[in-house]
Amino acid sequence: MIMLDLEKSVAIVQLTGKPSFEDVRCKIEELLNHPDHINGMDELWDFSNADMTSLRENELRMLSFFIGQHTDRIAKRTALVLGRDVDYGIARMWEVYAGHQAPQERHLFRSLDDAFSWLSA
Numbered sequence: 001m002i003m004l005d006l007e008k009s010v011a012i013v014q015l016t017g018k019p020s021f022e023d024v025r026c027k028i029e030e031l032l033n034h035p036d037h038i039n040g041m042d043e044l045w046d047f048s049n050a051d052m053t054s055l056r057e058n059e060l061r062m063l064s065f066f067i068g069q070h071t072d073r074i075a076k077r078t079a080l081v082l083g084r085d086v087d088y089g090i091a092r093m094w095e096v097y098a099g100h101q102a103p104q105e106r107h108l109f110r111s112l113d114d115a116f117s118w119l120s121a
Contacts, residue, residue, distance in 0.1 A: 068101030
């Protein structure tokens with residue numbers, strides 16, 4: 001699911017189940033190609049009901065590289081919400097890789113409320 005709040009200039013992306021590398025990459029493309037997407041708008045990726053364990057280290061690197069190819073279009077600030085410790089750890093690994101490819105500010109959260117608070121600050 002993708003929802004764009006144009007008033008707050010934030011895109012909310014939700015993935016559930018056990019998303020694959022291709023699922024995440026396609027969701028990024030879907031967001032960037034959404035007719036209401038504004039380059040640089042904040043993003044909240046809600047993985048709180050997702051199992052990220054199918055993503056391998058090389059796939060996290062490829063996602064980071066893919067994002068790096070779109071630095072002019074992706075969020076200036078990205079919040080990721082994770083529900084489980086293992087998913088938080090996987091997202092933390094991606095966060096490190098992404099930092100080398102794209103200089104945007106990103107943070108990981110355990111709750112949607114905390115993520116929204118950070119984005120609204």
